[in-house]
Amino acid sequence: xxxxxxIVVGAGPAGTSAASKMASSGMNVLLVERGDPPxxxxxxxxxLWGKDLSKLxxxxxxxxxxxxxxxxxxxxFLTEDSSISIDFKTKRFERQRTGYSVLRTKLDGWLAKxxxxxxxxxxxxxxVDGLARDGNKVxxxxxxxxxxxxxxxxxxxxxxxxxxxxxGLRQPINDHDVAIGIKQVFKFSEQTINERFxxxxxxxxxxxxxxxxxxxxxxAGGFLYTNKDTISLGVVIDIFDLRKDxxxxxxxxxxxxxxxxxxxxxxxxxxxxxYSAHLVCEGGIDYVPKLYGNGYLIAGDSAGFSFSNGMxxxxxxxxxxxxxxxxxxxxxxKESNDYSESMLSSYExxxxxxxxxxxxxNFRGIQNVTWSPLVHEFIxxxxxxxxxxxxxxxxxxxxxxxxxALENFAGSKYDRKSLxxxxxxxxxxx
Amino acid sequence: MNIEEKLAVLNYKTDPTYxxxxxxxxxxxTCPDHFCTFACPARCYTLIDGKxxxxxxxxxxxxxxxxxxxxxxxxxxxxxxxxxIKYKLG
Numbered sequence: 001x002x003x004x005x006x007i008v009v010g011a012g013p014a015g016t017s018a019a020s021k022m023a024s025s026g027m028n029v030l031l032v033e034r035g036d037p038p039x040x041x042x043x044x045x046x047x048l049w050g051k052d053l054s055k056l057x058x059x060x061x062x063x064x065x066x067x068x069x070x071x072x073x074x075x076x077f078l079t080e081d082s083s084i085s086i087d088f089k090t091k092r093f094e095r096q097r098t099g100y101s102v103l104r105t106k107l108d109g110w111l112a113k114x115x116x117x118x119x120x121x122x123x124x125x126x127x128v129d130g131l132a133r134d135g136n137k138v139x140x141x142x143x144x145x146x147x148x149x150x151x152x153x154x155x156x157x158x159x160x161x162x163x164x165x166x167x168g169l170r171q172p173i174n175d176h177d178v179a180i181g182i183k184q185v186f187k188f189s190e191q192t193i194n195e196r197f198x199x200x201x202x203x204x205x206x207x208x209x210x211x212x213x214x215x216x217x218x219x220a221g222g223f224l225y226t227n228k229d230t231i232s233l234g235v236v237i238d239i240f241d242l243r244k245d246x247x248x249x250x251x252x253x254x255x256x257x258x259x260x261x262x263x264x265x266x267x268x269x270x271x272x273x274x275y276s277a278h279l280v281c282e283g284g285i286d287y288v289p290k291l292y293g294n295g296y297l298i299a300g301d302s303a304g305f306s307f308s309n310g311m312x313x314x315x316x317x318x319x320x321x322x323x324x325x326x327x328x329x330x331x332x333x334k335e336s337n338d339y340s341e342s343m344l345s346s347y348e349x350x351x352x353x354x355x356x357x358x359x360x361x362n363f364r365g366i367q368n369v370t371w372s373p374l375v376h377e378f379i380x381x382x383x384x385x386x387x388x389x390x391x392x393x394x395x396x397x398x399x400x401x402x403x404x405a406l407e408n409f410a411g412s413k414y415d416r417k418s419l420x421x422x423x424x425x426x427x428x429x430x
Numbered sequence: 431m432n433i434e435e436k437l438a439v440l441n442y443k444t445d446p447t448y449x450x451x452x453x454x455x456x457x458x459x460t461c462p463d464h465f466c467t468f469a470c471p472a473r474c475y476t477l478i479d480g481k482x483x484x485x486x487x488x489x490x491x492x493x494x495x496x497x498x499x500x501x502x503x504x505x506x507x508x509x510x511x512x513x514x515i516k517y518k519l520g
Contacts, residue, residue: 016516031499036512041491042520087491104520125512160493162508182471185519230519239497243465248496250471251433253505274519275436277471 004150006330007141008120009128009163011038014102014300014319014326015156016111020056021327023119027334031115034140035141036125039108042158043278045223045234047206048107049099050317050355053131055324061097063348064263068204068226070099072197075311077380078222080213083262084140084383094203101204101225101232102316103185111245124407131296133166138295151339153296154326156319158280161302165270169298170289175240177283182254183234184386186270190229197226203238208313211235211257211379216245219376223313224266231267233258236280269321281306282428285360292344292349297326307359310370311429312336318356368430374422378414385411433473436489442459447512449486450506457503469498488506490515 019031032290035041047070053060076085093099116122127174132140132147140149155164159178164170197205207224214220219238222229235254242248246328257263281287287304291297298306300319307314329347333339351357369375385408390401399407409419435457458464464482466475472488475495491514496506508514 015499034508034511035516039520040518041514043517044520082445084515105517106519108520126507127511160491160496160506162506173493175497178493178497180469180471180492238492239469242469243498245501246463246465246468249433249468251436251473254471255431255433271437272431272439274438275490276517276520277490277494279497280457370475 002068002149002151002327004028005334006030006152006154007148008154008249008324009141010156010158010302011035011112011115011122011124012042012156012158012300012377013111013316014302014323015154016108016115016324017320017323018154018156018216018299019120019122020113020118021324022257022330023115024238025331026189027117027330030150031112031119031120031122032126032128033124036126037105037109037121037122038112039105042104043181043276044102044104044316045183045225045232045313046102046104046314046316047225048098048102049130049143049312049314052317052324053318064147065110066102067099068101068202069093070206071095071203072102074203074205074207074238076207077383078209079213079261079380079384081421082154082384082388084226084380084387085207086211092166099356101206103227103232115395128163130163136294136295150403151295152330152333154330155296155301155303156323157280157298158277159301161237164289164298164302169293169296170302172282175243175289177281177284178239178252178279180237180239180242181234181278181280183232183238183276183278184249184272185227185274186231186233186256186267187273188229188231188270193226193229193231199226210376211253212376213247213256213260214376216248216255217241217373217377218245218248218253219371220253220257222263224263225286230273231270233263233267241323282308282367282371284365285357288360290303292341293349295339297329297344297347298355299326305356305360307363308370309366310362310375313332319368321354321356322351324353324405325356337350359390363429372422372426374426378412378419382408382412437472440490441516441518442487442518443513444487445509448510448513451483451484451486452505452512453482453484453487454503454505456493457501461501461503466495466498466504469494472492
């Protein structure tokens with residue numbers, strides 16, 4: 001007889017959702033979190049997209065600690081001197097709110113409380129050392145020199161999944177599987193943020209940029225998100241190219257982004273409240289491990305569930321959706337008193353018919369586009385050249401756009417054949 | 431602001447009895463790249479007179495060094511419960 005029906009490791013969006021789902025159906029659930037309080041180890045950009053939480057908490061938009069709802073989405077390129085972007089603002093996002101900026105220590109604290117209210121036992125400040133096994137079956141977790149037993153373990157450890165790696169449940173992490181996320185949060189008054197970003201009544205700004213000003217092929221993306229009275233500014237750095245370069249410091253890329261001529265004015269005068277770093281899953285569907293086995297399930301970042309096609313960057317909603325799917329799977333397992341691998345395989349079936357695995361399969365290989373020299377070097381510099389030539393009045397006779405484009409193309413390192421191929425791949429995969 | 435000033439705004443509950451990350455000095459000694467010194471966002475890895483110096487006290491527990499070290503020197507575990515970095519915002 002196990003002490004718990006289920007033990008969930010990690011009180012982030014995935015773990016709390018799984019625990020809440022199971023506990024509210026009457027299961028005896030232990031949610032273990034190494035941070036104290038919950039959320040104190042967790043970092044996101046972060047915009048929470050989607051309405052997955054409403055499946056657990058219909059009134060979440062009224063009660064959760066949400067910062068601002070996003071009405072202004074910017075996707076752009078930064079070069080040494082210039083900023084080029086698509087700036088989309090819509091009243092539609094005011095009526096139909098689809099993305100909220102969040103700060104994870106607040107959000108995860110709330111999520112853990114909701115899991116507790118649903119009936120889960122929540123313990124914080126406890127680090128799980130590993131899994132307890134009986135033959136090929138997971139029968140609980142190891143902590144210090146003790147074993148806590150359960151019929152099911154849900155691993156929701158986040159992007160640096162120590163247990164899953166150490167226990168051989170997922171492959172080791174490679175350079176292309178994750179990127180280095182670094183973030184700084186600056187304090188302002190709510191009014192200053194409203195004025196700087198043209199925002200009113202709780203509306204927010206979410207900007208994401210390809211950083212075309214880095215040298216030696218180093219690639220990174222940047223983000224700027226407005227919270228209620230803080231701004232989250234961060235970078236996501238490709239490890240493969242950083243390693244190849246081996247002369248650029250990750251934290252210098254953060255500083256270079258913060259001091260870019262068209263980013264620095266946004267954060268001018270803001271007091272630095274926090275500096276943080278976190279791995280970001282970037283490996284796509286090929287980084288997703290086997291999601292279930294005898295007595296265990298893997299959810300959220302631990303399973304590599306995140307999505308980015310350059311336009312949308314998502315992780316927390318996939319974590320919640322996978323946590324709920326894990327919870328539903330566990331409920332069926334409990335009903336039939338069967339926690340075997342074949343029973344738990346329905347978890348993957350659920351995810352396969354949901355946004356999570358459908359998106360990840362549908363966009364297989366997208367990271368080869370979002371992290372390509374095309375996006376990080378060619379497009380920013382090429383577009384900058386064209387726009388500069390087009391808008392710059394020199395007193396010389398004006399040229400047609402096509403002529404300007406050809407001249408700028410000739411000045412780039414790209415040959416025409418690979419450009420056509422790379423553009424085709426980009427259009428197909430995005 | 432330099433990285434040291436940025437790290438100074440953070441709160442840690444440092445565990446003096448347990449370095450949750452350890453490196454193998456004999457591997458680091460012959461390391462051809464020391465990529466950890468560039469990758470770590472908290473500058474926990476530095477070269478002093480060509481010798482690798484690692485301090486776990488500034489670690490923000492991101493896991494980057496575990497991926498960065500391709501020579502098998504970094505042994506990565508989580509700090510004991512409740513210890514280590516303590517974010518207020520996240």
